[in-house]
């Protein structure tokens with residue numbers, strides 16, 4: 001039984017994955033066809049993640065076991081790791097460059113940063129996270145999955161302004177759009193892009209964000225629905241191009 005307060009993926013705003021159809025994890029839930037459902041879910045994941053599958057599966061298993069025990073994710077997340085967290089994180093990948101660098105702000109338990117690093121081995125992925133305990137976990141996961149393209153940076157995103165620039169900045173369940181613009185845009189090189197996983201109500205955050213985006217000379221946000229596999233609900237992705245000085 002976990003006695004630590006859990007502080008990871010369960011604590012965020014309405015998650016981008018919505019209720020509706022069955023998730024991939026539900027394919028393996030109790031019932032007469034347990035084994036065939038589990039096999040179908042695994043086959044679907046294998047087809048979707050391809051060469052990254054072994055690493056992604058190891059990460060999902062570690063999250064569900066010691067990740068839960070250590071309070072990185074909540075107990076209720078264990079049965080929905082794949083549908084609510086892994087596929088949700090993977091949904092951002094098609095919008096990222098396949099080489100270059102990505103900074104994931106507020107990686108927490110490694111979502112989406114670790115999934116991105118596993119799926120895009122030619123991209124340098126910086127996981128920016130202020131909490132020591134979570135950074136320790138991120139380092140352990142990076143080692144366990146043999147992700148040579150991961151660098152864990154402990155601190156708040158804004159502490160790294162001026163320290164480096166990346167091609168894309170991701171974040172999931174970290175802050176409102178205006179705050180993400182403030183802390184994320186200065187980390188981008190001049191034609192870089194914020195590629196954010198947001199909740200379905202992100203439209204409400206756009207008016208406040210526009211003021212910040214205008215001030216920082218960034219482009220308009222594009223809100224899109226990103227699909228992964230048919231049984232998992234689409235995810236909301238917000239793309240914002242950096243155009244100005246962003247400082």
Ligand SMILES: C[S@@+](CC[C@H](N)C(=O)[O-])C[C@H]1O[C@@H](n2cnc3c(N)ncnc32)[C@H](O)[C@@H]1O
Nearest residue numbers: 009012105106107108111130156157172173174
């Ligand atoms: C709710 S958790 C989400 C974690 C993970 N992205 C996920 O989707 O499960 C928010 C994370 O953002 C981190 N965080 C908060 N403010 C931050 C900042 N200014 N810069 C970087 N990380 C921040 C917190 O420490 C926490 O790990």
